[in-house]
Amino acid sequence: TGSTRPERILAAVQRKATKGDARSVVNTIDQYCRYQEWAMNVGDEKGAILDSIVCEVKPSVMLELGTYCGYSTVRIASMLPPNARLLTLEFNPAYAAVARQVIAWAGVEDKVVLIEGPSGDWIPKMKEEFGVTSFDLVFLDHWKDRYLPDTKLMEECGLLRTGSILLADNVICPGTPEYLEYVRGSPRYESKYFRSHLEYTRVEDGLEKSVFLG
Numbered sequence: 001t002g003s004t005r006p007e008r009i010l011a012a013v014q015r016k017a018t019k020g021d022a023r024s025v026v027n028t029i030d031q032y033c034r035y036q037e038w039a040m041n042v043g044d045e046k047g048a049i050l051d052s053i054v055c056e057v058k059p060s061v062m063l064e065l066g067t068y069c070g071y072s073t074v075r076i077a078s079m080l081p082p083n084a085r086l087l088t089l090e091f092n093p094a095y096a097a098v099a100r101q102v103i104a105w106a107g108v109e110d111k112v113v114l115i116e117g118p119s120g121d122w123i124p125k126m127k128e129e130f131g132v133t134s135f136d137l138v139f140l141d142h143w144k145d146r147y148l149p150d151t152k153l154m155e156e157c158g159l160l161r162t163g164s165i166l167l168a169d170n171v172i173c174p175g176t177p178e179y180l181e182y183v184r185g186s187p188r189y190e191s192k193y194f195r196s197h198l199e200y201t202r203v204e205d206g207l208e209k210s211v212f213l214g
């Protein structure tokens with residue numbers, strides 16, 4: 001029973017990244033996934049766009065759907081002020097187990113709440129379980145066919161306020177056609193596409209930033 005890809009990523013972080021240094025964790029994962037084995041992190045190119053939007057929005061309460069190994073979790077948390085909170089949702093227990101250790105190695109665990117389970121179950125419980133009023137920024141990076149139903153669910157649960165921002169990964173590759181059609185066609189959203197590339201490749205991909213207008 002060999003190791004899994006997330007476990008090999010964690011091993012690289014624990015071997016090469018400086019404990020407590022979030023940027024070195026991010027750089028180590030990018031190096032490993034560019035030169036050793038590809039993995040579905042948002043990556044350095046799209047990550048720079050993510051950074052600029054987190055910096056612009058300065059969210060107090062943020063939600064990430066799809067933690068995976070915690071690469072974007074660490075990237076985002078390293079940009080947040082001390083009192084801000086990043087809630088991140090991961091369905092796959094093996095991914096969550098690796099992510100917890102990557103988040104701890106980076107020293108950002110105080111800003112992060114990692115929740116295990118499916119988005120459909122947890123989104124309706126966010127207010128009562130985590131005292132969330134609404135999200136300032138949501139990063140969607142989980143199953144691509146869940147982007148649209150979960151966006152509608154967040155609307156219905158009153159988790160989006162005027163000005164809340166949705167930032168969606170992979171809107172070209174693997175693609176999220178129904179979600180794109182919805183946010184681009186709805187009068188309740190102001191949408192903008194940030195062209196980039198699929199992590200660690202020359203394949204086109206991009207992020208869609210959508211402002212909820214209420």
Ligand SMILES: O=C(NCc1cccc(CNc2ccc3[nH]ncc3c2)c1)c1cc(-c2ccc(F)cc2)cc(O)c1O
Nearest residue numbers: 040041065066089090091092118119141142143170173174
């Ligand atoms: O599919 C993707 N990511 C999502 C994903 C995928 C698998 C498992 C999980 C399990 N985590 C999970 C599930 C359901 C959940 N509900 N709530 C939380 C939650 C969490 C999540 C993806 C694929 C590619 C890609 C692959 C191949 C290729 F050729 C090109 C591109 C690139 C990406 O950047 C991607 O993000």
Ligand SMILES: [Mg+2]
Nearest residue numbers: 042141169170
């Ligand atoms: Mg992605």
